[in-house]
Amino acid sequence: MEIERAGEYACEDADMTMDVHLALWPQLQADEKLAFIYDLEIKSSEALFRVERNGVLIDGPKLATQSHALGQRIVELENEAYAIAGQPFNLASPKQLGEIFFDKLGLPVVKKTATGARSTDEEVLEKLAQDYPLPAKILEHRSLSKLKGTYTDKLAQMANPKTGRVHTHYAQAVAVTGRLSSNDPNLQNIPIRTPEGRKVREAFVAPAGSVIASADYSQIELRIMAHLSDDAALLKAFHDGLDVHRATAAEVFGLSVDQVSSEQRRYAKVINFGLIYGMSAFGLAKALGIDNTAAKNYITRYFERFAGVKRYMDDTRDQAKAQGFVQTVFGRRLYLPEINSAAAPRRAGAERAAINAPMQGTAADLIKMSMVKIQNVLDAEQRGTRIIMQVHDELVFEVPEAEVEWVKQEVPRYMAGVAQLKVALLAEVGLGVNWDVAH
DNA sequence: AGGTTAAGCGCG
DNA sequence: AAAGCGCGCTTAACCT
Helix, strand or coil, X not given: CHHHHHHHHHHHHHXXXXXXXXXXXXXXXXXXXHHHHHHHHHHHHHHHHHHXXXXXXXXXXXXXXXXXXXXXXHHHHHHHHHHHHCCCCCCCCHHHHHHHHHHHCCCCCCCECCCCCECCCHHHHHHHHCXXXXXXXXXXXXXXXXXXHHHHHHHHHHCXXXXXXXXXXXXXXXXXXXXXXXXXXXXXXXXXXXXXXXXXXXXXXXXXXXXXXXXXXXXXXXHHHHHHHCCHHHHHHHHCCCCHHHHHHHHHHXXXXXXXXXXXXXXXXHHHHHHHCCCCHHHHHHHHCCCHHHHHHHHXXXXXXXXXXXXXXXXHHHHHHHHCEEECCCCCEXXXXXXXXXXXXXXXXXXXXXXXXXXXHHHHHHHHHHHHHHHHHHHHCCCCCEEEEECCCEEEEEEEHHHHHHHHHHHHHHHHHCCCCCCCCCEEEEEECEHHHHC
8 A cells, every 4th residue: 555655655756857958958958057056066067976976074082072171161261151140951942042132130130032922142241242251152162062962972973983974965956146055964064263273174184194285266257247347446446456355445435556554454354244244235235343334434435446346236226126036147047036126125135145145156166166177177188076065255275295296286276177257267385284274 | 742932142 | 114145053941
């Protein structure tokens, strides 16, 4: 009986898959760009199979040492928190934390969560930490628990006990922009932004006789923005080999490039990233800790200096509304059913996605082309170098010592050479005994 | 026991 | 009225 039900299901599943194929295949063949993207996905899947099968070697004892140290500090923090609160409680429970903070200790409520609970997220805790001792303990406890629970404990558990390697799975059809996603374990969110977190990367190693190489695209999304917008100032900044955030600051603040302070450069960097994501004056103000008017002035000033970017953003929005989708340089589409929604928040969300997707998606297209190209060369030349990870704008390799010079020389060349945009692509490679050093 | 959702946080 | 794009994982809390 169960066999028959399974058979019935299998037939129906195959039949409907065939219907989908018959509907979509002619559309793919009729459009050169869609055919290119389809072809890229098939080739990518073949390269990704190799990457997944390779896996990455993990230094288990190093992670165990880190887990132990984190565990000790976590217990200390728990005891310090109990002393301040006057009672033990679960530091990992937002609900219990809310009761201690807002009911027992009478701390002010800064904001509410989506469901109306009193928020205890990082931003709230940072603010409360200025006036009270407990929030700082919670913040440190949260970050260390995250490191231990998600990385130092988990990666060691997930390594193959015979080979010491972890094998992630890459999903090719999850991220709507065309990016890959990585799961079980996710190797695309390994810490790097803090010194403590970064140590996890020391446990991503190569076997004896090999080293780790990391090759990443430099400012790829801003280069793509320069290409798509045809903005003269942005193109020139890249063409002249300038530090693009510094160049942006020079324009926005009306200075020469070498007069830009580090503070001004930091502002420009936030502005540049904000633009890629469709950030508003409100968002920029919050990100920079300045008032709304000042943020609005920066944006106005930016769009005066980079008029091509302004035009591109407006055109992209208009095009999305007119045809219902946006596309990457190579023709990958993102459909935006809510772009003309009557509900303003939904419409605004779709507009931000419309701005971002061509840039994020083109970057995804380019690194897929790189992976396919490099894997093909490695095979054709019968090299020992293996691709072991992809992290959106970065490829990580395990490299036999004899091939180090080849990787240094050739990998960035292949990555930069996959396409000729209006601005040159640039890839940089680093080598080392582990992923932290290589980066 | 097992699944789902909310809150929170790691990355590009 | 909301306010920055794209993901995956962990824990607590709640539900069946």
